[in-house]
Amino acid sequence: MLAREMRRLPTTLLWIAVAALGATGFAVLALSRGESISAAWILCAGVASYVVAYRFYARFLAVQVFELDDRRATPAERLNNDRDFVPTNKWVLYGHHFSAIAGAGPLIGPMLASQFGFLPGTLWLIAGVVAGGAVQDFTILVLSMRRDGKSLGQMAKEEINSVAGVAAMVAILAIMIILLAVLALVVVNALRSSPWGLFIIASTIPIALLMGWWMRSVRPGHVLEASAIGMVLLMAALVAGQWVSRDPTWSHWFTWSGTGLSWAMIGYGFLASVLPVWLLLAPRGYLSTFLKIGTVLVLAVAIMLVLPQTRMPAISRFVDGTGPVFAGKVFPFAFITIACGAISGFHALIASGTTPKMVMRESESRLIGYGGMLMESFVGLMAVIAAATLEPGVYFAMNVPAGTLGPTTETAARAIAQWGFVLHPGQMEALARAMGEATLLSRTGGAPSLAVGMASILGGVVHGSGLALWYHFAIMFEALFILTTVDAGTRVGRFMLQELGGYIWKPFGRTSWYPSILISSAVIVAGWGYFLYQGVVDPLGGINSLWPLFGIANQLLAAVALCVGTTILIKMQKQRYAWVTVVPLVWLTAATLTAGWQKVFAADPRLGFLSHARTVVATAPNAARLIFNDRLDAGLALSFMAVVVLVIAASAREWWLVLSKRKAAVVNESAYVESAYATGD
Amino acid sequence: MPQATELLRRAARVVRQVVGAPDYERYLEHQAAHHPGCAPLTPREYYAEFVTRRFGGAGPTRCC
Numbered sequence: 001m002l003a004r005e006m007r008r009l010p011t012t013l014l015w016i017a018v019a020a021l022g023a024t025g026f027a028v029l030a031l032s033r034g035e036s037i038s039a040a041w042i043l044c045a046g047v048a049s050y051v052v053a054y055r056f057y058a059r060f061l062a063v064q065v066f067e068l069d070d071r072r073a074t075p076a077e078r079l080n081n082d083r084d085f086v087p088t089n090k091w092v093l094y095g096h097h098f099s100a101i102a103g104a105g106p107l108i109g110p111m112l113a114s115q116f117g118f119l120p121g122t123l124w125l126i127a128g129v130v131a132g133g134a135v136q137d138f139t140i141l142v143l144s145m146r147r148d149g150k151s152l153g154q155m156a157k158e159e160i161n162s163v164a165g166v167a168a169m170v171a172i173l174a175i176m177i178i179l180l181a182v183l184a185l186v187v188v189n190a191l192r193s194s195p196w197g198l199f200i201i202a203s204t205i206p207i208a209l210l211m212g213w214w215m216r217s218v219r220p221g222h223v224l225e226a227s228a229i230g231m232v233l234l235m236a237a238l239v240a241g242q243w244v245s246r247d248p249t250w251s252h253w254f255t256w257s258g259t260g261l262s263w264a265m266i267g268y269g270f271l272a273s274v275l276p277v278w279l280l281l282a283p284r285g286y287l288s289t290f291l292k293i294g295t296v297l298v299l300a301v302a303i304m305l306v307l308p309q310t311r312m313p314a315i316s317r318f319v320d321g322t323g324p325v326f327a328g329k330v331f332p333f334a335f336i337t338i339a340c341g342a343i344s345g346f347h348a349l350i351a352s353g354t355t356p357k358m359v360m361r362e363s364e365s366r367l368i369g370y371g372g373m374l375m376e377s378f379v380g381l382m383a384v385i386a387a388a389t390l391e392p393g394v395y396f397a398m399n400v401p402a403g404t405l406g407p408t409t410e411t412a413a414r415a416i417a418q419w420g421f422v423l424h425p426g427q428m429e430a431l432a433r434a435m436g437e438a439t440l441l442s443r444t445g446g447a448p449s450l451a452v453g454m455a456s457i458l459g460g461v462v463h464g465s466g467l468a469l470w471y472h473f474a475i476m477f478e479a480l481f482i483l484t485t486v487d488a489g490t491r492v493g494r495f496m497l498q499e500l501g502g503y504i505w506k507p508f509g510r511t512s513w514y515p516s517i518l519i520s521s522a523v524i525v526a527g528w529g530y531f532l533y534q535g536v537v538d539p540l541g542g543i544n545s546l547w548p549l550f551g552i553a554n555q556l557l558a559a560v561a562l563c564v565g566t567t568i569l570i571k572m573q574k575q576r577y578a579w580v581t582v583v584p585l586v587w588l589t590a591a592t593l594t595a596g597w598q599k600v601f602a603a604d605p606r607l608g609f610l611s612h613a614r615t616v617v618a619t620a621p622n623a624a625r626l627i628f629n630d631r632l633d634a635g636l637a638l639s640f641m642a643v644v645v646l647v648i649a650a651s652a653r654e655w656w657l658v659l660s661k662r663k664a665a666v667v668n669e670s671a672y673v674e675s676a677y678a679t680g681d
Numbered sequence: 682m683p684q685a686t687e688l689l690r691r692a693a694r695v696v697r698q699v700v701g702a703p704d705y706e707r708y709l710e711h712q713a714a715h716h717p718g719c720a721p722l723t724p725r726e727y728y729a730e731f732v733t734r735r736f737g738g739a740g741p742t743r744c745c
Contacts (some may be wrong), residue, residue, distance in 0.1 A: 082704055088698055095699035221728035223702035224693055277736040278729065285736060289700045488736070532716075570690035 015055070022048025029119060029314065039385045046126050047615045048380045050374045053130040058138065058370040060378045065569070065577045066142045068362040072399045073675035075148045075307040077359050078425070082356030085149075085357045087677075090364040097355045097372045099289050101137070101347045104183055105340030105554075106380040106448075106480045111446040111453075112547060113337040113369070114387035114395065116327040117315040120334045121384045125561040128335070128342025129377035132584035136558055138369035140345070145359055146604060153351045154559060156647070158225040158668050161566050164650040168560050171643045172349065173496050174636070175553040177524070178267075180489045181531035182546040183482045188261045188536055189445035189543075190475055193438055195254035196245040196468075197475045198261075202254070203237035204284065204480060205268075211283035223286055223515070226326070230287045241472060245436060264530040265486070272487035273494050273521040281487055288484040295477045299382055299454060300544040306460040310388040312395060314467070317420065324400040325444075326544045328605040331515035332595040336551035341380025343588065344559025347373065361677055384451030393423035394431065398449040402442040412441055429458045436468030440479045444541045493524040534629050545603070545633055548599055552637060559585060563651040570655050571665045589648065600634045609634035704732040 022131030028037060052508065062068045076087040113121045133220070144150055157165025165429075191198045210233075211226040218364030219225060244250045251439025254266070272280050321329035324338065340346070351369060359365050387395065396419065397405065397412050405412040413423040432440045435455065440448060451474035458470045495511060497520040502509015508516045562585040569578050605615040613630035618624050657663035697704045705724050710723045722730065 080711075080715075081709055082715075083731070089695075092695055092698045096701060099700070213740075216725070216728065220723075220725040221703050221705050221731070222697060223700070278732045281736045282732045286700055287704065293699070491736075 003310065003367055008281070015052070018048050018051055022052065025325075029122060030315055036311060037390065038307050039303060040307045042122055042381060042388075046124070046378060049126050049130060050378070053134070054366075054371060055375060057130065058134070058366050061135065061138060061370070062363060062366045062519075065574060065580060066139075068142070068365065070361045070363050071675055072362055072675070073114070073673040073677075074145060074359050074362060075356065075670070076360055076678065077675060078670075078673055079357075086614075087360040088358040090367050091359065091363070093295065093355065093358050093360075093368050094372055095198065097357070097368050098375050099293055099421065100350045100354065101344070101372060102292065102376050102379055103485055104478055105344060105452055106376050107383045108186060108446040108480065108547075109338045109340055109551070110380050110383040111387045111450045112325055112399070113323070113334050114312060114384065115316060115318050115323040115399070116330050116334055116677070117313045117316040117319075118384050118388040120308060120319070120340055121387075122381065124335060124338050125341050125377050125380045125384065128338070128505060129373055132546075132558075132588065133343035133347070133377065134363045134370040134373035135584060136343060136345075136561050136565065137351050137373040138366065139563055139641055140301065140348045141351040141356055141359075141365050141369035142362075143565065143568050145356040145362070145365060148670050150352060150356040152348045152564060155352065158474065159571065160647070160650050160654050161562060164563075164647050165641050165646055167498070167646050167650075169496065171553075171557060171560060171640070171647075172499070173493060174640065175345070175525040175550075175557055176489055176493050176496075178531065178546070178550050178553050178636070180486050180493070180528035181535065181548040182543075183488055184262070184269075184528065184532045185267045185535045185542050186445040186447050186480045187482050187486075188258050188265065188532070190447040190451075191256070191261055192258045194245075194475070195251040196436055196472050197479070198254045198256060199241040199244045199250075200234070200472060200476045201432060201479050201483070203240075204234065204287070204483075205280070207210055207233045207237070208280055208283040208287065210289070211290055211427060212279045215283065216278050226283065227286050230283065231290060234287065234291075238469065239471060240466065246628075247362065249369065259533070262529070262532050262536045264526055265532065267485055268483070268527045269490045269519055269529070273490045273525070274517055277491075279395060281491065284480075284484055284487065290368050290479040291477055292481050294381060295473075299458065300378075302458050302461050303382060303385055306457055308389040308460065310385075311391050312388045313392065316392075320605070321445055321524040321604075324404050324415075326547060327604065328548070328595070328598060330603055332433060332591040332598070333548065335591040336555060336595045338380070339551045339554050341383070341556050343555070344376075345554050345561055347376075347561070348557065348561035361675070368420075369484060381553045383450060386450055389456060390449060390453055392421040394427065394452070395449060396421060397423055397428055398440055398443050398452070399446065399672075400442060401444050401539075401544070403541065404540045409441060433473040434467045437471070442541070444543050446543075450478065451475045469583055476589050490521065490524050490528075493527075494520045497524060534625075535665065538629075540606075545629075549596065549633060549637060550590055552596050552599070553640050555588055556596075558642050559588050559592065559644050560647050562588065563647050567651050567654050568667065570658050571586070571667050573665050575659060580629060589644070592644075593641055599637050609637070640669050701735060703728055 021044055024207045025041045025048060028041040029045055076085050079085040080087060097454055110121045110125065140152065143155065150498055153165055153169045156168040191201060207230050211230045214226045214229065215221065215223055277404065319330035321327065355368065359368065393416050396416050405415050409428045416423045428441055432438065437450060451471050455467050455470035459465060459467045494528040498511050498516055501520065504551040509514060510630065511517060531546060535546050562581045566578055569581060598607055600609055603611050605612040609630045613627045658665050706736055709721055710715055712719065738741060
């Protein structure tokens with residue numbers, strides 16, 4: 001007995017050390033007031049929490065709650081078709097899953113939420129992922145894996161009821177439209193009046209066409225080769241962009257207004273949805289995957305090498321709801337704004353899509369589902385660090401819309417001084433020159449300020465040289481994978497609409513029938529294009545109304561996923577452990593419904609859609625349009641909330657029926673088949 | 682040198698799987714093992730089928 005305890009001693013000591021390190025990180029974060037601290041403490045608190053949660057909580061979920069069993073063959077093994085069902089090495093699948101779930105959300109959300117200071121974002125990214133986001137991803141992955149990779153919508157239909165299934169499908173479609181609009185708005189704001197940035201992003205289209213032709217006709221299937229060529233051309237475009245921005249004729253050609261860019265985005269989204277995938281979508285997808293994984297790794301290494309000091313306050317005065325970046329108090333709006341890095345409903349679509357069909361052994365889903373989401377939260381922490389290293393004056397000068405700051409750096413400096421921060425004369429001009437941009441004032445949407453933060457960290461590794469190049473590299477990185485989400489998302493939306501339309505009129509459901517393709521693509525593009533265009537012309541900058549809507553939608557989708565998870569846990573007779581999904585569900589529902597209610601009904605016109613509509617003077621130009629948009633946003637928020645309340649009610653009814661034994665606890669898992677892998681293959 | 686090329690070949694295989702690229706060699710192995718009677722698709726046909734399935738399907742492959 002004693003000998004066994006002795007053997008365990010080093011491991012026990014190691015875990016105590018990890019826990020102590022994390023506790024020290026949190027202590028430094030909590031006790032620092034006003035003084036600058038090293039980003040190392042944010043990393044310490046985060047990484048130590050991730051490691052402890054993975055070792056203990058994720059293991060508890062795997063062993064006690066899901067009873068993962070490697071003797072049970074996964075769908076990848078049973079249905080192996082070398083196409084979507086492919087048994088995949090767990091580390092390879094980890095990379096694959098991570099690159100599918102990680103997008104612009106975990107980068108932009110924490111950047112915007114930094115108006116509250118870096119502490120609320122840091123705490124929620126860590127606590128939210130450990131108890132919420134990673135649990136959701138892991139749960140849905142396991143449940144879908146036990147059902148041959150069924151989608152979230154199908155599981156909602158089969159396990160709760162068909163009303164919940166249809167509600168989930170409609171919710172997914174509506175959420176997708178808001179998601180695409182807000183992401184497209186981020187890109188438009190990043191590329192507006194930026195010839196260098198626009199030149200790079202425009203170059204990706206001919207580069208993708210060339211890659212597409214290469215992979216299809218010259219050397220069929222040679223994706224790596226074509227991607228290498230594409231990457232070289234992309235870097236050439238990055239460097240050439242500087243020349244473009246300095247040449248008067250060329251820079252004139254690539255200087256576009258926000259409205260011009262939004263029409264271009266709408267046209268691009270439509271083309272990407274109707275053209276064959278090999279031509280544009282597939283090569284763009286591969287290019288952005290390489291860029292995404294590469295940049296995330298480089299940024300992580302750079303942060304650890306530079307270990308920058310924070311300049312933003314830990315907690316700002318704007319927790320009281322008077323924030324100029326977006327309106328609303330720290331509760332609930334920090335949670336709605338951070339969204340993806342802590343918990344993202346959208347991940348449930350991936351965890352019940354491609355990934356469950358590739359898991360080789362059941363136990364490996366812990367690394368992929370829980371571990372993959374921890375990595376996403378880490379990306380969010382990197383965005384918090386990039387924001388925290390900005391000077392507060394610069395942060396607010398970049399992220400507050402022109403309607404609040406005024407047109408010049410002098411008016412901006414006066415506004416910022418009222419909030420208690422300093423913007424030195426000439427500071428924004430010098431920064432814009434260093435980054436190779438015409439102006440950085442009121443470049444809302446988060447992407448430009450993230451790029452400034454990333455440039456100073458990445459440039460810090462090489463002692464501050466090439467800042468303009470790093471800035472545009474960061475813009476390229478963000479814009480490229482946002483556009484990949486926009487084109488892929490439009491296409492997915494088109495398929496969903498065709499499926500829904502097929503219930504009403506059969507021919508419309510034929511996904512290869514051209515009239516149906518054109519009509520459904522146009523409807524989807526018009527949907528997000530409308531919100532995008534209104535966001536661009538919105539005097540408040542658009543982000544103030546669209547990002548919270550997106551956050552609410554995304555978090556409510558997570559609530560739907562957690563409802564499905566809880567229902568199945570109860571049917572698996574695991575009601576003792578139902579709290580693992582019920583606790584995050586209760587928190588999420590409380591935060592999100594509060595935020596939704598405030599966005600619709602708050603008396604403050606900066607916060608509430610309806611009170612804002614009342615402040616619009618009837619004789620003002622565009623009054624009718626502004627009032628209509630406010631009412632539309634309010635209606636949308638209300639219908640999101642209604643859908644989720646409906647799904648929660650339907651689920652709760654099912655829980656009650658099963659728990660009170662009025663209904664048998666039946667699970668729809670696929671039959672048990674012995675695995676060949678567990679016995680040594 | 683043969684070890685170096687073998688290493689490179691294996692690395693390429695891993696990278697292909699991570700980014701979700703088609704692997705014609707692996708497809709041929711799969712066909713030989715599971716469907717020995719059927720004539721396999723040409724590289725061109727295989728690629729066309731692969732991208733249509735991966736990017737042309739209804740499920741999302743990308744998140745926010």
